[in-house]
Amino acid sequence: MIIGVPKEVKDHETRVGLVPSGVAALREAGHEVLVETHAGEGSSITDREYMQVGAAILQDAAEVWHKADLIVKVKEPQPSEYGYFRPGLILFTYLHLAPLPELTDRLLATRVNGVAYETILETDGSLPLLTPMSEVAGRMSVQVGAQYLEKPNGGRGMLLGGVPGVAPGNVVILGGGIVGTNAAKIAIGMGAHVAIIDRSLNRLRELDDIFNGQVVTLASNVWTISENLKTADLVVGAVLIPGASAPKLVRREMIATMKRGAVMVDVAIDQGGCFETSHATTHTEPIYFVDGVLHYCVSNMPAAVPHTSTLALTNATFPYLLELASHGLEGACERHAALREGVNTYNGYVTHAGVAQSQGRQWRELAAVE
Numbered sequence: 001m002i003i004g005v006p007k008e009v010k011d012h013e014t015r016v017g018l019v020p021s022g023v024a025a026l027r028e029a030g031h032e033v034l035v036e037t038h039a040g041e042g043s044s045i046t047d048r049e050y051m052q053v054g055a056a057i058l059q060d061a062a063e064v065w066h067k068a069d070l071i072v073k074v075k076e077p078q079p080s081e082y083g084y085f086r087p088g089l090i091l092f093t094y095l096h097l098a099p100l101p102e103l104t105d106r107l108l109a110t111r112v113n114g115v116a117y118e119t120i121l122e123t124d125g126s127l128p129l130l131t132p133m134s135e136v137a138g139r140m141s142v143q144v145g146a147q148y149l150e151k152p153n154g155g156r157g158m159l160l161g162g163v164p165g166v167a168p169g170n171v172v173i174l175g176g177g178i179v180g181t182n183a184a185k186i187a188i189g190m191g192a193h194v195a196i197i198d199r200s201l202n203r204l205r206e207l208d209d210i211f212n213g214q215v216v217t218l219a220s221n222v223w224t225i226s227e228n229l230k231t232a233d234l235v236v237g238a239v240l241i242p243g244a245s246a247p248k249l250v251r252r253e254m255i256a257t258m259k260r261g262a263v264m265v266d267v268a269i270d271q272g273g274c275f276e277t278s279h280a281t282t283h284t285e286p287i288y289f290v291d292g293v294l295h296y297c298v299s300n301m302p303a304a305v306p307h308t309s310t311l312a313l314t315n316a317t318f319p320y321l322l323e324l325a326s327h328g329l330e331g332a333c334e335r336h337a338a339l340r341e342g343v344n345t346y347n348g349y350v351t352h353a354g355v356a357q358s359q360g361r362q363w364r365e366l367a368a369v370e
Contacts, residue, residue: 014042
């Protein structure tokens with residue numbers, strides 16, 4: 001199979017979908033790899049490094065898309081890339097289709113087979129290709145939040161960990177999964193007062209054990225969220241329903257009760273965000289204010305640390321990529337049930353229930369699509 005690696009075009013997206021070690025392994029398995037020139041530079045990988053392991057370097061993105069049987073990317077295609085779509089092309093990337101009906105329309109109209117990293121689901125319930133970027137984004141959320149709490153950046157002008165004689169900041173984390181757990185680790189390390197709100201009592205018990213009582217664990221409901229927002233200095237939105245739109249846990253009227261200069265970081269923004277006031281931002285223009293509360297809703301946060309993020313992501317994605325390349329989409333799905341869960345669009349149909357539900361579309365089981 002011919003695998004194509006285009007350069008990412010989303011704002012400040014500096015990750016790349018395949019590293020040289022992956023190219024070498026694909027070549028050993030008998031596949032051809034095409035890499036757009038400078039695709040890896042944002043992650044400190046040169047064209048020469050790709051060439052040394054057998055990749056062909058192409059000057060034009062259109063040529064990579066046209067010649068490849070399978071495109072491996074990091075982020076969802078941007079409008080400038082829609083013209084490269086064609087029937088039968090396998091697209092392996094983060095798609096996050098729930099809030100993107102236009103992209104879904106184009107994938108269906110062109111009959112692109114879209115395999116989404118974020119919905120690949122193993123039998124143990126884990127999301128192996130979402131986990132590494134959730135770890136990065138979770139840790140970054142507090143790091144970024146602490147930065148924006150500084151007065152020159154628009155925040156309240158407070159040090160998150162406080163100092164002797166001055167109380168630390170209050171961090172409220174909505175969701176106790178991978179993102180929330182990693183956010184709590186950094187917030188505790190900074191010396192903040194941390195509360196995690198989650199709907200699962202079993203998960204709250206696990207978190208209490210993990211952090212040995214260093215975090216306050218609270219059962220999720222409207223009253224609890226509302227009351228804790230009033231005293232929060234930093235709020236991290238860390239909820240996820242695989243493939244579907246994130247629930248709006250923070251309502252518009254709650255924002256008005258918060259401290260002026262408080263910071264909200266919505267890590268769930270890829271799935272539409274979990275604050276009613278959220279809309280996607282970019283690394284170029286990352287923030288905006290609602291009722292004096294700073295919102296940070298960058299939809300590709302891990303791109304700010306591409307060296308770490310690219311290596312973490314490709315460590316996780318490569319085994320699935322090799323399956324797709326070696327056995328084709330249909331064969332790989334027969335061999336590996338997790339990959340079936342990753343197929344969001346196939347032959348002109350939506351094949352993931354979460355995407356269909358979020359967009360009000362009909363869907364078909366993958367096995368039912370001819």
